[in-house]
Amino acid sequence: MKAAVVVFPGSNCDRDLAVAFEQAGFDVSMVWHKDSALPEGIDIVGVPGGFSYGDYLRCGAIAAQSPICKAVIEHADRGGYAIGVCNGFQILTETGVLPGALLRNAGLKYICRTVDLKVATSDSVFTQGYGAGDVIGVPIAHHDGNYFADADTVKALQDQDRVAFTYEENPNGSVADIAGILSENRRVLGMMPHPERAADQGHGGTDGAAVFRALAGMVTAA
């Protein structure tokens, strides 16, 4: 099982994400933003959190235009698996791989704390390790995590069971309390909370580890 983690200038959760993949049994390659191709035979791509390109213009906007992101888009278009966390979620929305956008938090403040998330669907490789309705504690750390999409898009996400996680107490103004969503083929997950920061006893909680454990053996190269 092979995973690739993309590294942008300003990524700061890339190594955490790599460790979470490794603990689940993946061989992990780190891929630099200037690379124009993913390594051969990659089963899943991780787009990590951080502040790629200093969040200039809009969070994730510059990263979305980088050479490696073209390869990530092609990977997703082929039906490949990908997970984008925090800035990685912002980047995946900027590329159009996932719908919607992340706005400035409604309270204008950067928020860094563990929040309760409800698993809204267990029908995906990412969330099958949970039961629908489970509540898990996962950290958030963002200034621009206020998920926005127009009413039709939100309805489609809900009707197609593509909302992966919701906030129990909405911290940032996200529409419909949405914390994470799935692509139409359910193979790409974007979420603002950090499961990779709740994947080891040393983190103070391991509620996020099931995301990575569930992926092991389930994802295959596309």
Add this chain to the structure above:
Amino acid sequence: MKARVHVMLKNGVLDPQGEAVRHALGALGFDKVEGVRQGKVIDLDLAEGATEADVTAMCEKLLANTVIESYSIEMA
């Protein structure tokens, strides 16, 4: 030649920064402000021959996220 691009959050998209500015203006006694929307201005220095269509393409691809933002272009 130059172009100026204005990027604004679309109507209906919450602008928390604009709201904060509105509150601050109210606190300063400017009680006739009914709404504030905050956006971005991007000035481009362009080579001869660049067209408004080029700038439109730039807006669509990078300068604005049309999911949440609208833009307008002034060529000068």
